[in-house]
Amino acid sequence: MTTDGLTLAVSGLTLGLTRDRRARPLVEDLSFGVARGEMLAFVGESGSGKSLTAAAIFGLLPAGVQRIAGSIRVNGSELTTLSERRLRAWRGRDMGLIFQNPLTALSPSVGVQAQIAETYRVHKGGTRDAARARARALLAEVGLKALATGGDSYPHQLSGGMRQRVMIALAAACDPALIVADEPTTALDVLIQAQILDLLARLQRERGLAVVFITHDLRLAARYADRILVLYAGRAVEEGDAAQFFTAPRHPYSRALRDAIPTIPATGGRLTEIPGQPPEPRALPAGCRFAPRCPNVGDDCRRTEPAMTFDGTRFACLHPCAKMS
Ligand SMILES: Nc1ncnc2c1ncn2[C@@H]1O[C@H](COP(=O)(O)OP(=O)(O)OP(=O)(O)O)[C@@H](O)[C@H]1O
Numbered sequence: 641m642t643t644d645g646l647t648l649a650v651s652g653l654t655l656g657l658t659r660d661r662r663a664r665p666l667v668e669d670l671s672f673g674v675a676r677g678e679m680l681a682f683v684g685e686s687g688s689g690k691s692l693t694a695a696a697i698f699g700l701l702p703a704g705v706q707r708i709a710g711s712i713r714v715n716g717s718e719l720t721t722l723s724e725r726r727l728r729a730w731r732g733r734d735m736g737l738i739f740q741n742p743l744t745a746l747s748p749s750v751g752v753q754a755q756i757a758e759t760y761r762v763h764k765g766g767t768r769d770a771a772r773a774r775a776r777a778l779l780a781e782v783g784l785k786a787l788a789t790g791g792d793s794y795p796h797q798l799s800g801g802m803r804q805r806v807m808i809a810l811a812a813a814c815d816p817a818l819i820v821a822d823e824p825t826t827a828l829d830v831l832i833q834a835q836i837l838d839l840l841a842r843l844q845r846e847r848g849l850a851v852v853f854i855t856h857d858l859r860l861a862a863r864y865a866d867r868i869l870v871l872y873a874g875r876a877v878e879e880g881d882a883a884q885f886f887t888a889p890r891h892p893y894s895r896a897l898r899d900a901i902p903t904i905p906a907t908g909g910r911l912t913e914i915p916g917q918p919p920e921p922r923a924l925p926a927g928c929r930f931a932p933r934c935p936n937v938g939d940d941c942r943r944t945e946p947a948m949t950f951d952g953t954r955f956a957c958l959h960p961c962a963k964m965s
């Protein structure tokens with residue numbers, strides 16, 4: 641994979657609980673890139689490694705989980721070798737992280753204007769007045785005009801949708817190159833959800849941001865993302881252009897995910913379910929991890945772990961679905 645010109649380039653990322661080679665990693669040999677002005681969606685069932693990958697990019701892995709191998713570059717700079725102090729400068733200034741629950745990221749006892757202004761001043765310097773003006777402009781830009789004028793408000797005084805807009809303003813405060821949004825709208829109703837994602841997509845276009853959008857909801861990925869990366873039990877199983885992905889996914893897991901999308905109006909038929917559960921990291925099957933649930937499974941799948949191959953999209957499967965389905 642060429643990393644020239646990519647805002648985010650992740651290569652061979654492997655995360656695990658121990659360096660013991662017999663233990664299976666939680667995320668294994670993951671490679672992907674995101675260009676300026678592009679949105680890549682991560683999709684995959686719970687436990688597939690989406691949040692751990694996001695945490696690794698920011699150097700915020702939970703205690704006990706370590707990066708065993710792999711490179712993470714933002715605008716060409718390797719982040720994995722930076723000291724904690726230098727990485728802290730990158731976070732917030734060059735890359736912003738948006739979580740599902742903004743209350744965990746916002747300080748409860750500081751007004752939101754003040755929080756955005758402080759983030760801006762820490763990274764960019766300047767006077768308090770200039771930082772406060774910048775905070776107000778950002779709040780207006782994310783559609784919170786009432787919070788941009790007048791006195792400051794505390795996070796607990798705001799609705800969930802307003803808080804998530806504040807998080808986006810905070811993440812975008814220093815004009816970062818990259819924003820990673822980990823299920824930013826899962827707790828919100830569908831109308832607010834669309835408003836928040838429209839806002840993120842607008843910033844992506846207008847500011848040329850690279851965005852990684854992590855979601856359980858393939859419909860949102862279809863609507864907003866340029867490219868899709870499907871994760872299964874810690875490995876990438878397919879990556880490709882979003883439009884092509886939804887017309888002709890090649891990996892049977894991707895196709896099962898796509899076919900599980902509810903459509904409106906309801907056809908009266910039952911939704912297609914994916915039988916079984918993803919494997920636990922401690923109990924991965926030999927060969928392809930999806931083999932025990934796969935409709936296309938052959939004997940070879942239980943012996944050989946398929947490598948990523950390129951044929952229109954990148955996918956890792958010995959018996960892929962037809963090119964058009
Ligand atoms: N702090 C931790 N300690 C040990 N294992 C962890 C830790 N955090 C995550 N894991 C394991 O790593 C795997 C990937 O977890 P991750 O949180 O990245 O999943 P996810 O794809 O974000 O899932 P979800 O859709 O539920 O948010 C899971 O098997 C999980 O049990």
Ligand SMILES: [Mg+2]
Nearest residue numbers: 690691692822
């Ligand atoms: Mg997660």
